[in-house]
Amino acid sequence: MKTRCNIYIIMIVLLLFVPQIISGCTAPASKDLFKKDLYKDEIDLIGQGLFRDKCSLCHELPDIGSYPYTPEQWAGIIDYMHDTNAARKFMTIEEAEKIKVYLKRLSQTD
Numbered sequence: 001m002k003t004r005c006n007i008y009i010i011m012i013v014l015l016l017f018v019p020q021i022i023s024g025c026t027a028p029a030s031k032d033l034f035k036k037d038l039y040k041d042e043i044d045l046i047g048q049g050l051f052r053d054k055c056s057l058c059h060e061l062p063d064i065g066s067y068p069y070t071p072e073q074w075a076g077i078i079d080y081m082h083d084t085n086a087a088r089k090f091m092t093i094e095e096a097e098k099i100k101v102y103l104k105r106l107s108q109t110d
């Protein structure tokens, strides 16, 4: 008798939580936005770390704010570093792309 009682309690608890789990998966729009922002922050953090590590290898870390470059020009600069100054030895294309995204966002908010 006692174990049956326990099973009912477990069932009730499950029934209480399952809708919450399901609604957690199909989150409303506002929650989605929040998630996207989190994702953005994550990308920024990775980009920031890469930028600091990789772009200070051959020269001082460029001060983004003191250059007049547009986001597109920054992308060009990184390609230029990669192709002309052999930065490819120090960073992969993927890393360069992440740095581009990061610099793009930085130079856009300026």
Ligand code: HEC
Binding pocket: 051, 054, 055, 056, 057, 058, 059, 062, 067, 077, 078, 081, 084, 085, 086, 087, 088, 090, 096, 099
């Ligand atoms: C392999 C070495 C190397 C790495 C790594 C490197 N650079 Fe450079 N960078 C150079 C050299 C050499 C110069 C100066 C000569 C030149 O402009 O070609 C330079 C110059 C610059 C300038 C000044 C150019 C201008 O037009 O005023 C900027 C801005 C710059 N780098 C940004 C970056 C960024 C952003 C990264 C990271 C993605 C990076 N660099 C990584 C070698 C490197």
